[in-house]
Amino acid sequence: MSWEHVRVRVTVIGVGRIGEALVAGLCRAGMSAESITVIGRSVERTSDVAHRHGVRVADLRNLPDECDVLVVAVKPQQIEEVLTDLGSAFRGSSLRPVVLSVVAGVATERIEQFLPSPVPVVRAMPNTPLTMGAAVTAIAGGAAATEHDLRLVESVLDSVGEVLRVPEDQLDAVTAVSGSGPAYVFLVAEMMIDAAMSLGLERVTAYRLVTGTLAGSSAMLGVGDVDPVALRAAVTSPAGTTAAALEVFERSDIRHTFQRALTAARDRSLKLSGMVRPPLAPAPGEQH
Numbered sequence: 640m641s642w643e644h645v646r647v648r649v650t651v652i653g654v655g656r657i658g659e660a661l662v663a664g665l666c667r668a669g670m671s672a673e674s675i676t677v678i679g680r681s682v683e684r685t686s687d688v689a690h691r692h693g694v695r696v697a698d699l700r701n702l703p704d705e706c707d708v709l710v711v712a713v714k715p716q717q718i719e720e721v722l723t724d725l726g727s728a729f730r731g732s733s734l735r736p737v738v739l740s741v742v743a744g745v746a747t748e749r750i751e752q753f754l755p756s757p758v759p760v761v762r763a764m765p766n767t768p769l770t771m772g773a774a775v776t777a778i779a780g781g782a783a784a785t786e787h788d789l790r791l792v793e794s795v796l797d798s799v800g801e802v803l804r805v806p807e808d809q810l811d812a813v814t815a816v817s818g819s820g821p822a823y824v825f826l827v828a829e830m831m832i833d834a835a836m837s838l839g840l841e842r843v844t845a846y847r848l849v850t851g852t853l854a855g856s857s858a859m860l861g862v863g864d865v866d867p868v869a870l871r872a873a874v875t876s877p878a879g880t881t882a883a884a885l886e887v888f889e890r891s892d893i894r895h896t897f898q899r900a901l902t903a904a905r906d907r908s909l910k911l912s913g914m915v916r917p918p919l920a921p922a923p924g925e926q927h
């Protein structure tokens with residue numbers, strides 16, 4: 640997506656790690672800084688982010704007049720407070736952007752309960768390579784989200800990486816795979832650097848060898864439809880050095896460890912949804 644001739648106004652509520660990564664990625668993709676507004680809790684942090692990227696600042700009681708996509712990027716434990724304020728702000732204005740939540744574990748249905756109907760809600764799970772325009776993001780629309788809303792969201796996320804649609808009940812698994820995934824890769828980098836140093840390499844040499852290897856290998860994986868098993872086989876000479884290392888990995892039950900780790904991440908995402916209490920508004924017929 641080229642932002643040269645298209646104007647989509649994006650507001651990001653919560654400019655922590657993923658919120659700022661999105662702002663950085665959008666600016667890098669050529670979206671005009673004037674189209675981006677940030678809303679944060681800490682005045683200092685928010686103005687730092689705004690200053691770094693040249694974007695605008697607003698607050699929840701004073702939403703920008705124009706906004707097409709309103710991104711919610713706060714922690715699951717913080718979303719209830721934000722949605723309660725957002726619900727009040729929407730009730731007092733005619734603003735009806737698509738609400739795009741990147742919050743792990745919180746269902747669109749839950750989010751919709753805080754907002755006046757029918758606000759379109761889309762849930763997304765991006766990852767931090769957003770910053771480099773190299774994210775992979777899965778999205779799922781809520782009950783009021785139309786094809787047009789999904790395309791609008793896709794146009795924004797497309798400019799900072801790859802986007803795919805999944806059924807919403809798969810988003811917890813997606814979180815375990817690609818949302819948290821960069822951390823697994825960085826852990827591998829950390830462990831390889833430590834192991835390289837234990838073999839006598841200087842830290843700076845170990846760092847360059849490991850980061851270069853991971854970046855080069857990731858670039859090979861990024862070339863369309865490649866098979867990681869075939870790529871691995873091409874490095875593994877019979878009875879050679881790679882085979883010696885891979886035997887150690889297999890004996891340590893690394894596949895099962897990955898299975899358990901991703902299951903734990905998926906289960907945590909499922910559990911996080913329970914952290915949002917029911918909405919404050921009473922159900923129809925209920926007493927105040």
Ligand SMILES: NC(=O)C1=CN([C@@H]2O[C@H](COP(=O)(O)OP(=O)(O)OC[C@H]3O[C@@H](n4cnc5c(N)ncnc54)[C@H](O)[C@@H]3O)[C@@H](O)[C@H]2O)C=CC1
Pocket residue numbers: 652653654655656657658678679680681684712713714715717720721741742743764765766767818819
């Ligand atoms: N960090 C990551 O790699 C990813 C995170 N996510 C999701 O993104 C969300 C944010 O995660 P992080 O950026 O890592 O957390 P973070 O803690 O770095 O950022 C959250 C930000 O929200 C702000 N905030 C809290 N309450 C607020 C309020 N009432 N109004 C405005 N701002 C408020 C905080 O001050 C903080 O700057 C989480 O729900 C997480 O599940 C999703 C994909 C990847």
Ligand SMILES: O=C(O)[C@@H]1CCC=N1
Pocket residue numbers: 743814818819
């Ligand atoms: O660790 C977390 O809960 C968030 C969601 C995916 C990546 N970071």
